[in-house]
Amino acid sequence: MSYPHRLERLRAWLEAYRIDGLLISQPESRYYLSGYTGHDLPPRDSAGYLLITASQAMLLTDPRTAEQASNESPDFEVITYASGSRGPQAAAERAAQVGIRRLGFESIHLPYAIWEEIRRDLPASIEFVPVARLVDELRVIKDAAELAELQAAVDVLDRCLADVLQRIEPGLTERHVARMVELYLIEHADGPSFPSIVASGPNASVPHAVPSDRGIGQGEPLKIDIGARVNGYCSDMTRTVCLGQPRDARLVELHALVLEAQREAERQVRPGMTGREGDALAREVIRRAGYGEAFTHGLGHGIGLEVHEPPWLSPSRGDDALRAGMVFSVEPGVYLPGWGGVRIEDLVVLETDGARVLCRSPKELSVGLPRGAQRSAGSGSGAASSILAGGVRES
The missing domain is CATH 3.90.230.10 (Creatinase/methionine aminopeptidase superfamily)
Structure with a gap:
């Protein structure tokens, strides 16, 4: 199954979960949807986030892994946040820029402190919604x-x-x-x-x-x-x-x-x-x-x-x-x-x-x-x- 097909299947679930965007932080889910193999140093240093809407697929990462992300994930728009800045802030800013109203996040994975950072930088008009099993439902059946x-x-x-x-x-x-x-x-x-x-x-x-x-x-x-x-x-x-x-x-x-x-x-x-x-x-x-x-x-x-x-x-x-x-x-x-x-x-x-x-x-x-x-x-x-x-x- 191709990565574009996996994205299509994910997008079909967005409406069912009543969200118009999903933030992916778990490395395994990130790889499953994009092919990007960036290595996290948990819990503080992520190699990147996916931000997926009905029409856009974005991979946010820093300059250390931007070239790798572009090579491994051609179906995603790679957005590089400045060296020394924070991924959670970049995710919040991009969610606001693309007009997301209800942003889902992987509740099984996102640490509370990172959640706080993103919530702090999101406009008050954007709901930040826990999503427990959406990507798991895709991954549980092996192709x-x-x-x-x-x-x-x-x-x-x-x-x-x-x-x-x-x-x-x-x-x-x-x-x-x-x-x-x-x-x-x-x-x-x-x-x-x-x-x-x-x-x-x-x-x-x-x-x-x-x-x-x-x-x-x-x-x-x-x-x-x-x-x-x-x-x-x-x-x-x-x-x-x-x-x-x-x-x-x-x-x-x-x-x-x-x-x-x-x-x-x-x-x-x-x-x-x-x-x-x-x-x-x-x-x-x-x-x-x-x-x-x-x-x-x-x-x-x-x-x-x-x-x-x-x-x-x-x-x-x-x-x-x-x-x-x-x-x-x-x-x-x-x-x-x-x-x-x-x-x-x-x-x-x-x-x-x-x-x-x-x-x-x-x-x-x-x-x-x-x-x-x-x-x-x-x-x-x-x-x-x-x-x-x-x-x-x-x-």
Whole structure:
């Protein structure tokens, strides 16, 4: 879908929201509508704003990024505000100049202090109206070009995980493994889409654990949640594995349970279900096994230009109906403080007849140990030292 087509779709919604202009501040929405990749330094320094009316499309930025904006966004009039002046003031002045009466803004993104600046500089005759979901409604259904970018981001993540699992040894720290992931993605993609989660043993009970200096042991849960970014689009995948054979029957039980819950949701989710109903497909499997209280988060989230975006498959905010063309995660988990946890996550695209899984990485629990790992299993410092600063093992 072309940027002009996206603008046409946006403009069709302006009347429904009873606004005659929309100010876009969120970088992902700005890119979606214009192709401009300017990098913000939030919350104070924006790389630019879009101001869109029924007949005009303007991109306001400063001299540092004006040439970039002109090259990347030929469908927009690029307006350069003077170096040292403020973008919020320029947006207010331009809104007044083009005769906007009701100016919408992205209420999910615009910081209050920036809102105050714009409101102060707008004429009193212009209403400044919060708009919660207009651009989200456009972005939530992925077009063919977006699906291709998302699949590319998933594919490189599959290759990354395969590469890392071939090189993990007992004794390497969580932090080392996270570094291996991120170096691979810097070289083969546009980098990670979020900080990698690598959590072993009891640390795996924290859903969004921060990698630590804990050495990874044989036979214990190892949760790896990673994401890549390709041309602005994000991927996200989790696998729970153990090095060698599990030393705890509970790990085998929980891995099988979480995998069953995921497969049930991926088989049964359909357009027209609410996000809450989609969540319940997996949650009921886990509840029946007696671990309902240990599944502490929603089943899934949308993904695209943001790692977490609508729709939501969740008991708490899954009111909206799922529609064909949405891309979201399916990631049941069970977390037991003091023991560890298991999560398995795929990305799927919802089609008219059900979900199509985008991830191809295997889901087996046990992964083979690299040659020599048995010898190093009892000497974590030796294994850890085999990872160089560049993240490549010595041969």
